[in-house]
Amino acid sequence: MKTTLFIPTRNEIEAMQVIMPQIDRSWVDQILVADYSTDGTADYARSQGYDVIEQKGKGIRWAYIEAFPHVRGDVVITFSPDGNSPVRSIPLLIEEMKKGYDMVIASRYLPPAKSEDDDPMTAFGNWLFTHSINLLHGHSWRRPYTDAMVIYRAYRTQLFYELDLHKEESYTPEKWFGTVLGIEPLLSIRAAKRKLKIGEIPEDEPPRIGGERKLQPFRWGAAYMAQVWRELWFWK
Numbered sequence: 001m002k003t004t005l006f007i008p009t010r011n012e013i014e015a016m017q018v019i020m021p022q023i024d025r026s027w028v029d030q031i032l033v034a035d036y037s038t039d040g041t042a043d044y045a046r047s048q049g050y051d052v053i054e055q056k057g058k059g060i061r062w063a064y065i066e067a068f069p070h071v072r073g074d075v076v077i078t079f080s081p082d083g084n085s086p087v088r089s090i091p092l093l094i095e096e097m098k099k100g101y102d103m104v105i106a107s108r109y110l111p112p113a114k115s116e117d118d119d120p121m122t123a124f125g126n127w128l129f130t131h132s133i134n135l136l137h138g139h140s141w142r143r144p145y146t147d148a149m150v151i152y153r154a155y156r157t158q159l160f161y162e163l164d165l166h167k168e169e170s171y172t173p174e175k176w177f178g179t180v181l182g183i184e185p186l187l188s189i190r191a192a193k194r195k196l197k198i199g200e201i202p203e204d205e206p207p208r209i210g211g212e213r214k215l216q217p218f219r220w221g222a223a224y225m226a227q228v229w230r231e232l233w234f235w236k
Contacts, residue, residue: 004073059180
């Protein structure tokens with residue numbers, strides 16, 4: 001099983017210089033960076049020997065769309081380099097995937113994990129979306145998601161295409177609210193609808209290092225909730 005560590009970046013050079021040296025390169029077969037920066041992040045990534053895609057489209061979803069054709073691993077681990085994703089869970093996610101899971105999530109809310117980066121608004125939003133996805137899209141009541149939103153997870157690379165996450169029509173709520181969404185909520189929804197084998201491991205979310213938080217809480221919140229409800233009828 002070959003594994004790609006996929007890292008979308010936007011002006012993350014300060015955190016990259018702290019976090020990336022902690023990663024043992026023997027853990028994965030490829031480190032792929034999709035960069036949309038003006039601070040030299042791409043140059044730093046190249047200097048470390050990583051594969052680098054200079055992102056053209058604006059927004060996190062375009063990092064995935066432009067980079068996934070270059071993913072060489074059978075399994076991809078999506079990773080935030082800003083300090084929110086502790087590197088210690090990379091080998092743990094890989095070991096769990098070897099047990100036959102389609103996706104394994106590093107959950108911030110599976111005890112004893114905790115998020116030190118949440119504020120009251122993001123904590124409530126993550127709780128609301130996760131519980132809505134469990135309720136509306138039939139994830140097992142025995143092992144429901146505890147964290148359907150987090151970027152830090154491993155999954156079969158082909159899920160990106162099998163679940164139509166590369167198709168523009170999957171993200172119509174973006175147009176309604178004038179934003180660009182991440183893929184993780186939709187990935188969680190469609191994996192649950194298809195009754196895939198999904199696991200979680202607990203992992204803390206430390207405070208981010210440097211850079212700027214890129215949240216659009218009201219537009220993202222409205223668009224994600226519209227997406228959750230739209231998926232009841234849109235994707236079969």
